[in-house]
Amino acid sequence: MSSTPIRDVAVSPPASSNTRDGYSVNTSDRTDSIGSSGVAIRYSVGADDESLGDDSPESEQAPLLISAAAAGVHKSSSHRELTRSARQSDVTAVLIGATIAAVIGTSAQFGYGIAMLDNVRPVLISDFQANTTCSTDYDVDKLASSSAKRSFELATAAFCAGGLVGSLLGGWLADSLGRKYLMLANNLIALPGGLILYFATGFAMLIGGRFVQGVAAGQSMVVVGVYLGEIAPTSVRGAVGTMNQVMITICILLSTALGLPYFLGTCHRWHLLVGGGVVFSIVQVATLVFFPRSPRFLYIRKGDPVAAEKALRRLRGQTCDISAELVEMKTEKAKQDGMPSMGVIRVLLSRELRFRFLLTAILHASQQLTGINGVFYYSSVIYASAGLRSAAAVTVVPAVANVLFVGVTIKLVDRLGRRKLMLIGLAGMCVSHVLLTCGFCFEEGWFANKTGANWTSALTIVGSLGVVTFFSVGPGPIPWMIVNELFPQSSRAIAYSFAGVVNWTCNYLIGQFFLEILQGAHPYGFLVFAGVSFLFMVAIYVYQPETKGREIEEIDSFFIRKASATTGLACCLTPGREEVM
Numbered sequence: 001m002s003s004t005p006i007r008d009v010a011v012s013p014p015a016s017s018n019t020r021d022g023y024s025v026n027t028s029d030r031t032d033s034i035g036s037s038g039v040a041i042r043y044s045v046g047a048d049d050e051s052l053g054d055d056s057p058e059s060e061q062a063p064l065l066i067s068a069a070a071a072g073v074h075k076s077s078s079h080r081e082l083t084r085s086a087r088q089s090d091v092t093a094v095l096i097g098a099t100i101a102a103v104i105g106t107s108a109q110f111g112y113g114i115a116m117l118d119n120v121r122p123v124l125i126s127d128f129q130a131n132t133t134c135s136t137d138y139d140v141d142k143l144a145s146s147s148a149k150r151s152f153e154l155a156t157a158a159f160c161a162g163g164l165v166g167s168l169l170g171g172w173l174a175d176s177l178g179r180k181y182l183m184l185a186n187n188l189i190a191l192p193g194g195l196i197l198y199f200a201t202g203f204a205m206l207i208g209g210r211f212v213q214g215v216a217a218g219q220s221m222v223v224v225g226v227y228l229g230e231i232a233p234t235s236v237r238g239a240v241g242t243m244n245q246v247m248i249t250i251c252i253l254l255s256t257a258l259g260l261p262y263f264l265g266t267c268h269r270w271h272l273l274v275g276g277g278v279v280f281s282i283v284q285v286a287t288l289v290f291f292p293r294s295p296r297f298l299y300i301r302k303g304d305p306v307a308a309e310k311a312l313r314r315l316r317g318q319t320c321d322i323s324a325e326l327v328e329m330k331t332e333k334a335k336q337d338g339m340p341s342m343g344v345i346r347v348l349l350s351r352e353l354r355f356r357f358l359l360t361a362i363l364h365a366s367q368q369l370t371g372i373n374g375v376f377y378y379s380s381v382i383y384a385s386a387g388l389r390s391a392a393a394v395t396v397v398p399a400v401a402n403v404l405f406v407g408v409t410i411k412l413v414d415r416l417g418r419r420k421l422m423l424i425g426l427a428g429m430c431v432s433h434v435l436l437t438c439g440f441c442f443e444e445g446w447f448a449n450k451t452g453a454n455w456t457s458a459l460t461i462v463g464s465l466g467v468v469t470f471f472s473v474g475p476g477p478i479p480w481m482i483v484n485e486l487f488p489q490s491s492r493a494i495a496y497s498f499a500g501v502v503n504w505t506c507n508y509l510i511g512q513f514f515l516e517i518l519q520g521a522h523p524y525g526f527l528v529f530a531g532v533s534f535l536f537m538v539a540i541y542v543y544q545p546e547t548k549g550r551e552i553e554e555i556d557s558f559f560i561r562k563a564s565a566t567t568g569l570a571c572c573l574t575p576g577r578e579e580v581m
Contacts, residue, residue, distance in 0.1 A: 091236060092317045098291035099240055102227050103247035105284025106183060106220030109190055111251030112277050113159050113213055115376045117152070119259030119395060120270045125152055127267060128202050134267035151203035153512065158207045159214040160508035166218020167500025171493040172344075173219065175301060179227035180293045183220065187281035190216035198275025206274075213277060218504055221480065222496040229484025229492075230294040231315055233325075234551060238413035241481030242406070249406045249472065251280075252376060253399035260396070299329040300336060300489045331553065336490045347491045348498065352563045356486045357498060359543055363422070363479035364499045366536035368506035370429050371529035372471045374514030375464055381515065383460065397461065398468040405472035417548040418478050418485075419540065425474025426537035432466025433530035435459050440523035463526070475536075479503070485547045488556050 117124065127134040129148040166189075173182050193216055196209030224244055232240035255273070259265040264273035292311035299308035308329065312322050347353060375382065379395040412421060439459030479499070487495040518525035547555050 092315065094291065094317075095231065095240070095315050097287075098231055098315065099228060099243050101284060101287040101291055102183060102224050103243055104287070105187060105190070105280050106217075106224035107244045107247035108251045108280040109213070109277055110163075110217040110221055111248035112255045112280065113210070113217055114248075114255075114373060115252045115379075115399070116255040116259065116274060116276075117156060118376065118378065118380055119256060119261075119265045120273060121152060121380065123265060123267055123270050124155075124206065125149065127270075128206070148203075151207070153515070155203060155206045155210050157508055157511040158210040159217070160504050160511050162211040162214020162216075163218035163221070163504035164214075164501060164508065166215040166220070167222055167497055167504050168218075169215075169497075170219040170222030170500060171495075171497030174223045174226055174493040174496070178293055178297055178302075179223050179230065180288065180291075182223045183227065184285060184288060186216050186219050186223070187285055189219070190281045191278055194275045194278035194281070197277075198271050200271070200274065209274070214504075218500055221503075222493070222500045225480045225483060225499075226492055226496055227294055229481070230296040231292075233316070234549065236414065237484070238418070238481060238548060239410045241484060242410045242413055242477040244480050245406050245472070245477035246403075246410065249399075249402040249476070253396070253403050256376075256379075256395050256399040295325075296329055296332075296489055299326075300333045303333070305330075328551065328553065332489055336488070339490070344494055347494050350491075352560050353487070353491060353495075355543075355563060356559055357495070360479075360483055360486065360495060360499050361502050362536065362539050362543065363482065364503040365506050366422075366426065366533075366540070367475050367479045368503060368510055369529075370426070370471070370475060370533045370536065371433070371510065371514065371526070372429075372467065372475070373507055374510045374518075374529075375467055378515055379464065382464065382518075394461065398464050401465050402468045402472050402476075405469045406477060409473055409477050412473075413477065413481075414548055417546045418474075418482055419544045419546045421474035422478050422540045422544065423474070423537060425470045425472075425476070425478075426533050426540065428470025428473065429467050429475065430530050430533035430537065432463050432470060433526040433533060434463075435466060436463030436526040437524055437530070439463055440526070443523065482547065485550070485552065485555055486559070488552065 123134060125148050128151070129145060170182070173185075177185060189212060193209050193212035193214075196205055196212060200206045200209055221244075225241070228241050228244060229237060255276070257263065258273050258276070264270060264276075292314045293307075295308040295312040295315065298304045298311060305326070309322070309326060312325060313320075316322050316325075348357060375398065379398060383394050409421065436459070439456050442459065443456040483495050483499050484492065517528055521528060545558065550558075
């Protein structure tokens with residue numbers, strides 16, 4: 001027997017007990033004899049333990065004893081309500097700083113790399129192609145050889161291929177090195193990638209640099225999602241997770257704007273543009289070292305509750321009561337310790353996780369196969385094909401919309417919920433792809449006069465803005481953020497690797513075949529993506545449950561119940577049209 005601190009938590013309801021979030025908490029430490037494998041916590045609840053947050057007479061106070069043993073932990077629904085209401089979740093400066101430091105060298109690398117080559121396409125093709133003069137004119141495509149065009153497309157796709165490799169490695173490394181240390185070490189890959197691109201003298205170096213840069217981006221997108229989800233309190237978990245997409249959109253805008261001929265998109269300055277990613281690596285190394293590691297990783301994976309409590313106290317503030325979160329980590333660790341060790345294959349084939357992997361695949365495929373990165377990779381080509389003058393300059397408009405509307409999503413994700421935002425986003429993208437199709441149809445001769453040309457320009461701009469805007473509402477931020485909510489600590493890093501493989505594979509396919517689809521089915525190419533958006537909308541409606549505001553353990557129990565209630569393949573196909581309870 002060993003001495004273990006026990007928390008006595010007294011919870012008093014406010015004068016008006018209509019809200020579940022209005023409970024005040026007082027804690028005091030005491031030491032008692034208890035087995036090292038367990039922890040005991042006694043709550044005095046000033047409300048009926050089955051209807052916490054409802055109007056209940058104060059005389060109905062009753063103690064609730066919760067014992068967490070290594071063999072398993074049993075939590076009642078009233079305890080889950082108590083944990084949620086007792087936890088203080090004020091956003092601190094350390095939480096904000098850790099979030100920014102994490103995304104600046106991870107999400108930033110990804111976003112900057114996506115749109116980096118779009119506006120310098122004619123510059124690179126003409127500069128690297130023999131017997132041509134460097135030019136910023138998009139008419140250079142008419143003079144470029146097929147091999148030069150293909151090499152440029154390979155440079156675009158190499159970023160995705162590298163991302164796929166990075167995703168495969170990212171989950172294992174995140175569990176081995178830890179979330180923070182992997183983000184720092186990842187810059188040892190990103191820096192050489194940026195330098196190769198800066199000194200590129202031909203397509204071979206360009207393709208090689210993009211591949212290395214992609215490996216770094218792939219690993220970073222795996223680990224940053226895990227880290228953000230593990231440092232955020234439940235009440236703002238969606239908003240913090242969405243910061244990943246915020247930084248991506250900001251850097252898409254940055255690389256798009258810098259690629260214009262007015263800035264770095266020239267024959268003499270494009271090296272600064274393609275090598276600019278090294279700046280993000282330097283900034284992250286200089287800032288992230290001052291912020292704490294993931295408390296959940298330290299407690300559950302490393303078995304170091306002292307370091308976990310220290311990190312959590314820095315994130316929540318010295319005066320904030322963190323006992324409930326520590327209990328939650330203790331609970332999850334006890335549950336994980338009571339289960340046999342599972343390798344990657346066993347995790348992927350686990351009955352309890354099967355449906356969650358299917359849902360993850362649907363979400364991440366919907367992010368890419370609806371054509372968003374095709375719009376970013378080739379937006380200047382799309383506008384030029386529609387007959388718009390200054391096509392390169394117009395590409396900044398969707399990038400600005402992307403930034404503005406993902407900011408709106410931060411406000412909505414913890415209010416409207418994840419499922420509703422995904423449905424709104426996919427429905428809007430479907431309609432926007434139809435508008436883009438109409439714009440190209442007008443350009444092809446639906447109207448042979450000046451009015452037709454005006455319709456072409458208007459519909460092309462409105463359609464592309466719609467695709468980007470509605471992507472920012474749901475399909476952009478939700479898939480990366482929600483993986484944290486779907487999986488327990490023991491399988492979370494593997495789940496992010498799986499999500500990354502699906503995401504980067506679909507991204508690669510779009511980068512390789514987007515232009516071929518548009519040209520082969522011209523002017524109806526965008527109808528393909530309208531149909532894909534509609535199919536994913538149906539899949540999300542049928543299979544995605546709502547997880548906003550729920551504890552990780554509640555969500556885990558929900559999926560376990562669904563898996564236990566079905567047999568065979570049905571456990572993969574159980575509809576999720578309900579809220580996690």
